[in-house]
Amino acid sequence: MRRVVITGMGAITPLGNSVDEFWSGIKAGKSGIGPITQFDASINKVHYAAEVKNFNPGDYMDPKDARKMARFTQFGVAAAKQCIEDAGLMGNSEVLDETGIILGVGIGGLEVTESSVLSMQKMGFVKTNPMAIPELIPNEVGGNIAINFGLHGPVQSIATACSSGSDAMGVAFDMVRSGRLDTCLTGGSEATICQFGVVSFEVLHALSTGFDDDPTKASRPFDKNRNGFVMGEGSGMLMFEEYEHAKARGAKIYAEVAGYGASCDGFHLTAPNPDGIFGSKCMTRALKDANMDPSEIQYYNAHGTSTHKNDSAETQMIKIAFGEENARKLKISSTKSMHGHCLGATGAIESIVCVKAITDSYYPMTKNLDEQDIEGGCDLDYCANKGIEGNIDAAMSCTFGFGGHNGCLIFKKIKD
Numbered sequence: 001m002r003r004v005v006i007t008g009m010g011a012i013t014p015l016g017n018s019v020d021e022f023w024s025g026i027k028a029g030k031s032g033i034g035p036i037t038q039f040d041a042s043i044n045k046v047h048y049a050a051e052v053k054n055f056n057p058g059d060y061m062d063p064k065d066a067r068k069m070a071r072f073t074q075f076g077v078a079a080a081k082q083c084i085e086d087a088g089l090m091g092n093s094e095v096l097d098e099t100g101i102i103l104g105v106g107i108g109g110l111e112v113t114e115s116s117v118l119s120m121q122k123m124g125f126v127k128t129n130p131m132a133i134p135e136l137i138p139n140e141v142g143g144n145i146a147i148n149f150g151l152h153g154p155v156q157s158i159a160t161a162c163s164s165g166s167d168a169m170g171v172a173f174d175m176v177r178s179g180r181l182d183t184c185l186t187g188g189s190e191a192t193i194c195q196f197g198v199v200s201f202e203v204l205h206a207l208s209t210g211f212d213d214d215p216t217k218a219s220r221p222f223d224k225n226r227n228g229f230v231m232g233e234g235s236g237m238l239m240f241e242e243y244e245h246a247k248a249r250g251a252k253i254y255a256e257v258a259g260y261g262a263s264c265d266g267f268h269l270t271a272p273n274p275d276g277i278f279g280s281k282c283m284t285r286a287l288k289d290a291n292m293d294p295s296e297i298q299y300y301n302a303h304g305t306s307t308h309k310n311d312s313a314e315t316q317m318i319k320i321a322f323g324e325e326n327a328r329k330l331k332i333s334s335t336k337s338m339h340g341h342c343l344g345a346t347g348a349i350e351s352i353v354c355v356k357a358i359t360d361s362y363y364p365m366t367k368n369l370d371e372q373d374i375e376g377g378c379d380l381d382y383c384a385n386k387g388i389e390g391n392i393d394a395a396m397s398c399t400f401g402f403g404g405h406n407g408c409l410i411f412k413k414i415k416d
Contacts, residue, residue, distance in 0.1 A: 001178065002243065002244075003244075003256060004176045005240075005242075005256050005257065006255050007254070008083045008086035008089070009236075009355065010082025010187075010235075010236070011079055011234070012052055012055065013232075013234040013236070014033070014050035014052055017053075025338065026387075027387055029338065029385070032051075032338060032339050033048055033219060034050075035047060035048050035215065036193065038194065039193075041198065044202065046198055046201075048211065049198070049231045050230055050232035052075065052233055055078070059078070060074075060078035060081050061077050068134070068135065070111065070135045071111060071191035072105065072108060072191040072235070073109070073135070073140050075345075076142075076144070076187075077144050079187065079235035079236060082237070088252075095182075096151050096183075097150070098152070098153055099151045099153050099184060099185060100151070100155065100172070101185045102154075102156050103156070103165075103185075103187060103188055104163075104165035104169075104188035104345070104347060104348065105139075105157050105158075105164055106160075106161050106188075106190055107190065107343065108140075110136070110197045112136040113132070113196070114195065114196040116128055116132040116136075139156075153183075153184070158171060161343075161402040161405055162343055162344065163400060163405040164188055164190075164344035164345075165236065169257075169409055170409065173409075176240050183240070183241045185238075185239055186348075187351075188348040189344070190234070190343040191233040201231060205228070207230070208230050217368050218230050219306045219338075219340060219367070220337060220369060221305065221368075222372060223369050223370060223373060224372070226306040226311065227308075229336065230336075230340040231341060231343075232341050233340075235348070235349075236345055236348030236349035236351065237348065238351065238355075243256070255358050255359065256414050259290025260408065260410075261284065261285025262405075262407050263281035264278065264405060267404055271309050272313040272404070274313050276316030279400060280320035283321035283396065286396065286410050287321070289410075292410065294321065298394060299354065300333075300397075301332075301333065301334075301354050303399050303400045311373070312373070312378055315377055315380055318330070318380065319380075328380060331363045332383065333364045335364050335366075346399055347397065350397050351411065354409075358392045358394075361391050363392070366382045366384055394413070396408060
């Protein structure tokens with residue numbers, strides 16, 4: 001099969017609205033978590049989230065078009081513009097006409113659903129937003145990207161909860177290496193920080209509470225005092241391109257996509273299987289797909305949600321997939337400790353972390369890991385509170401979603 005490389009990236013995140021700003025925030029150990037500003041959260045139990053800040057849609061698209069988009073679509077269009085420009089493809093109709101778009105969106109325009117239903121209940125159906133459906137459905141981010149930048153390959157939306165972005169990249173990977181496409185824009189986008197979104201996760205007891213005095217300490221993966229995830233939002237986009245195609249046009253190449261694997265726990269709607277067996281299969285399948293031994297992976301970007309069940313189950317998955325000896329040599333971190341849990345976009349955003357970790361030879365930290373939960377089974381090296389300089393030849397990123405969806409991607413340093 002053909003080799004697939006990454007030739008462009010774009011990011012809108014709680015830590016910054018470009019890849020460089022985002023990565024600088026990761027390396028500095030900054031936190032994108034703070035009080036909720038998008039709605040009055042005073043009646044909620046949860047008062048903080050990882051919001052995208054200083055985002056002006058007009059910097060990336062026609063303001064008139066932006067007003068017809070949900071927030072997740074605005075993020076996606078903005079990150080896509082950055083990615084296409086970074087890949088050196090803006091205005092290249094010969095390539096873009098044949099470029100596909102495969103994106104992960106777990107939920108879609110939830111704030112549009114919320115406001116439209118409230119408007120209908122208050123003022124009747126005649127006052128219902130006529131653009132509600134075109135704004136809220138998950139595929140609209142891909143459609144708007146295609147319209148704005150002239151991409152005319154297949155456009156698809158993948159929904160596997162928090163694994164949506166990872167699974168979308170897996171599909172895009174297969175499309176390019178199989179020869180169906182030479183270039184494919186892929187990643188994910190999500191924006192669910194509205195009252196209905198926060199309340200819905202609150203009643204599941206999934207969100208962190210009790211850190212109102214200092215929200216930056218709320219997301220604490222693998223820590224003994226973790227008590228839930230912090231909702232984030234944003235978009236990450238990557239350009240997947242066939243290696244010889246990229247070389248022929250003189251594109252810069254960040255890294256190679258080495259393998260993809262997926263599995264399903266088939267266990268519970270919202271909780272991972274604690275024995276880790278079926279979650280680990282996405283990792284072993286990705287390793288097999290990449291024809292790599294576990295010992296060849298130096299960095300693992302964890303799903304690491306900061307919930308009790310996820311963090312201990314994920315640690316068990318790593319031990320099963322890598323073996324005890326390799327697992328203890330592995331450097332692991334959850335960057336959700338800084339940018340929150342961006343749901344359907346998280347796999348894409350964290351894949352960008354993996355690519356930058358490889359190109360910069362830098363292992364990001366897990367912030368707020370002050371008292372490692374050894375008794376709870378979190379007993380590996382999670383790069384607690386300090387990033388580490390060091391060579392990385394290959395990195396793995398895993399995401400796990402409601403319904404038992406598990407997705408895994410492996411990236412490696414580019415070699416001729």
